[in-house]
Amino acid sequence: MDERKQALRKRTKTFASVVVRFYINLDKSREEIRVLGKQALRSGTSVAANYREASRARSEAEFISKADQCAQEADETLLWLELLRDDCEIQTESLEWLLKEADELIAIFVTMSKNVKARMQAKE
Numbered sequence: 366m367d368e369r370k371q372a373l374r375k376r377t378k379t380f381a382s383v384v385v386r387f388y389i390n391l392d393k394s395r396e397e398i399r400v401l402g403k404q405a406l407r408s409g410t411s412v413a414a415n416y417r418e419a420s421r422a423r424s425e426a427e428f429i430s431k432a433d434q435c436a437q438e439a440d441e442t443l444l445w446l447e448l449l450r451d452d453c454e455i456q457t458e459s460l461e462w463l464l465k466e467a468d469e470l471i472a473i474f475v476t477m478s479k480n481v482k483a484r485m486q487a488k489e
Contacts, residue, residue: 384406398453416435433474
């Protein structure tokens, strides 16, 4: 596996780990925080799992599908995190980092998918 793939695998795993630690530290006595936190936990860890699958794709079409799924999961995570910040008044350094990282990961996965699609079209 090339260096860029390894770096992104590590980056998505770090993102998932920070999501897990963020969730652990939430005040789950408030129902809305517990529900939104669990949603962020599910989608945030899914980013890393889907990228692992993408990095082992057997075809460009499979890679595009998984990269698009990564972008969707990162965007969903961004939504839950924004709701926790905006509607539940959660303000932590880890939340700010997660918001920024989710946004950057979305941009990376969208770009990757577009580049592979363009490469596939150029071959036709």
